[in-house]
């Protein structure tokens with residue numbers, strides 16, 4: 001019998017707001033994780049536990065008296081949602097200071113250790129009164145929902161501590177955790193004090209299964225468990241023994257909902273955006289689509305594009321980089337600064353090269369999903385040059401949706417590179433010359449080779465879509481359910 005799934009993530013599959021007439025509306029949650037996980041809603045019996053992130057979310061949570069309530073996904077699938085309205089100060093410590101301000105930076109190797117991090121009293125308070133408290137609240141909500149038939153699926157770096165709280169209360173519970181971002185090597189974890197890095201690894205080892213998008217991140221995790229908390233690793237390199245329990249570390253690459261993107265190709269709003277792109281379309285169109293996140297390497301991307309124009313004057317006037325940036329985490333100073341610097345960089349490149357009505361960079365800073373899909377259809381080259389990235393679904397979405405035999409120039413440090421390497425043009429995200437050369441190679445590759453690569457990449461994504469990833473999660477749970485377990 002299929003188990004009931006309790007999905008637990010900080011950002012839920014939808015969040016609430018008000019439309020101009022004052023009516024309550026539910027909007028799709030942003031970011032790749034929430035998008036991809038919506039695929040889960042079509043399955044079985046799902047209760048989703050997430051943080052209330054908007055004022056309207058908090059109102060909805062209050063109306064439900066903190067309990068779960070019935071909701072409907074966009075495709076009509078029904079599920080239950082439980083929204084947790086955390087005290088604002090605790091949530092700021094949890095989300096801004098620890099999860100996004102520290103763990104995100106650490107796990108994407110974004111700290112320049114000569115000056116960062118500086119972990120003062122504020123950080124320690126945020127860990128104790130924010131990260132720990134909010135994780136405990138998530139664990140309490142899980143315990144309130146948990147029964148013998150349920151399996152719990154935690155997601156991401158916000159919730160590393162919650163599984164240990166649940167395990168302590170219900171030793172027989174079936175717990176899985178999926179980490180959607182890179183796992184850095186054990187040495188880099190030393191940038192976090194011993195108590196915290198050990199709590200992170202112990203928290204994850206309270207699960208039965210811990211999943212990653214690639215073997216690279218999975219292997220780093222296993223090694224870090226050995227080095228940082230003294231876990232034993234079996235000969236298979238993936239079974240970790242810790243405190244009399246066995247934990248399987250697995251690699252299952254996440255993907256996209258190909259049916260959704262197929263339908264979006266002909267969506268009215270997408271077609272309208274596509275007409276706007278076509279009206280201004282240069283001979284060569286380079287596209288980038290990103291949240292405004294330092295890990296996405298937007299500034300070096302503009303510099304690499306500048307280098308391309310410098311080294312290939314014949315391309316001036318003929319190529320445009322359409323940069324679609326979705327503002328992200330603007331409550332964090334580092335993110336606010338990054339967006340400012342990225343915008344200034346685009347402007348600098350424009351000022352340097354603009355001529356005769358041509359501007360090299362066409363920058364849009366807002367969340368406009370139809371425009372993103374239209375740009376996916378129209379690119380000749382999609383630049384995905386992330387510094388590090390757990391997967392990067394933009395690369396898969398673009399490769400699947402494109403209609404022009406477009407190529408992806410893809411960072412060798414994006415998880416997607418492990419799957420798509422054969423068909424993309426690989427680039428080192430720190431090497432401007434390599435990225436500029438990659439853009440040039442991709443733009444000038446013979447038509448037949450472009451077609452071969454782009455159709456092979458699209459076929460791969462079609463074959464390995466979100467359903468394959470969801471199936472892999474459910475298979476892991478089914479496997480564990482074989483053993484009798486008392487909750």
Ligand code: G6P
Pocket residue numbers: 011030031032033034156157180181328329
């Ligand atoms: C990444 C993370 C997700 C996160 C998303 C958006 O995809 O893996 O956990 O939800 O970014 O970030 P946000 O802070 O807006 O939820």
